[in-house]
Amino acid sequence: MAIIDIVKYEQQEGTIVHKFPSCDLRWGTQLVVYPSQIAFFAKGGKICDQFTEGTYTLKTNNIPLLNKIINLPFGGDSPFQADVWFVNTLQRLNLKWGTETPILLEDPKYEIIVPVRAYGQYGFRINNAELFISNLVGNMPHFNEQQLQTYFRGLLLMKLTDIIAKKIIYDKISILNIPTHLQAISTFCENELKPHFENYGIKIVLFNIISINIPENDASLNELKKAKNLSARLKITGKENYSLERSFDIMDKAAGNETGAAFINAGLGLGTSLNIGKHLGEQLMANNQIVPPPIPPAVSYFLVVDNKQEGPYTEQEIRTALEANPHICNLLAWKKGMPNWQPLSTFQEFHNANVENYPPPIPE
Template structure:
């Protein structure tokens, strides 16, 4: 290569006429414009496209920031750089400055998550662990501050690099926010939208410190250990149940289980008793006049009328300070056997002047056991 060609090559690198950057990626946040010895020709044209900002740095200090548009780089539109360089009367020679193009468009669908479980204290379940993950969107709101405080001298800065910093910040602020929210453990998942917005507001000042705007923040899932989830589901079901109906249901199931107990005489007797009752009820429904036909043959003019059925005695009882019932004596006996009620549980039936402990009601003392039958009569 001849001397003339070498000089021509050097001059072509030194005297750059156009300063611009065409982004062909989707993850670059900052790109440093490269040229020989950082020299830019006086009067060169700067092109900043939509979604970009151009940051000039001179000798490690922030000089000028250009928003979208086309500029002729002269003293009048480089006021800070001109002050730093000490140009009092303009300049005609090339000048040195680093130019960083900053992507200011919205970066979306960035992932975040808690690396470790977050420990919370719940009034009902004690210390619990949760994990969470989601997405967020951000944009560079102050290109100059971002280049100086975050990028430094990195010539090609991507969203992967900034995400490593942001995810740690998000996890820390998320933990603080949900700790201060003091919600019941099961409410975090059902209030994800409100909690997401609160987290965004809490995190934004920290993002502002480095020139970033947290545009959107989403909590997509809040998870907890499976055993805790099952416990919460059981608790929620019990909270919605009618305890009186639940007691009746348990009593009915206990009677059914006793009737199926083929090895015990009590179960067999109960099964026979239930069978007789059902048979009588079904017989009465199928042919209510049959009994009158059999017993009233001598009085055909008057239909036989059975005596009224005896009214079953029912009791109300108290569980955890709440009134339950009414239930029959047999059902109350089963509740006593299943320890739903005990000898000190309060009971009441129609005709009693007030609530009494089960052990003080004469017809219920048989629940307590220890009853001795009278002696057999002598022949």
């Protein structure tokens, strides 16, 4: 095998570590180390001497540790054997990462568990080449970016799941508001990941989260949006006004029901209940030959809600609404025969009406 007179490596795209293909060197050989490279001499699996950028002639004063191991002569051109490794210390900023499966996170604001996907990019550089070779490279003649990504994919995703969840919970960030906090979450993740990479001689110089999102077809996304809308309505209208609004929404739906008005809490059609009562009454009259008095005509009531006239409502609908929300008695009301609007609380049929004065709806 020919004796080597010059040792160098011209950097290739994606390569992090390159082992020089020959270990047969000559005393006086030239070693060329390019910028952003570090060269190591190793013998018997042990790293000896280290060189940064520059051109060196291999002599005793340049490789003192290697000289002690193999007893190099002080002159002449005697050959010797040693492994030479080149490590690239350039920054790499375009490595991609992404979650292969969704991360389950609980929204700290609305307490709904949602699956989220995240992806981004990161950058690194080798800041301790000897530690990097010892812990990751070993005796491999070549080590590139793809191998590094493979090594760290599991560690990266496992740590990110905990780190992202910790940041979201600590800052109480709703999943729906994450896009406005990506920079802060990215910085937090970078600081948390640095110690894990430094154990391998690697320094994280960039970590960006490009997106954290919920799959659009996931049912939990709709639940989260509903919770947000409800929270916004409660904040704008107030809890009491919202409760009042809900009471009348239900009353309006009951009025439009084909079976008649509905009991608010039980969800039973009043018309159905009256129909059952009718059959029961017919049976009793057949047995006892008792003729009841005529049923009084139904009274229609109108209410003022948010300065608008609402109704008509039946007496039973008003009573059911009062059971759900006693504040309704403060609304202005009117029925046939009245000259003016008056508070509902002044109506004799609803006087002192509240939940305690009326039994709950009859179960189905």
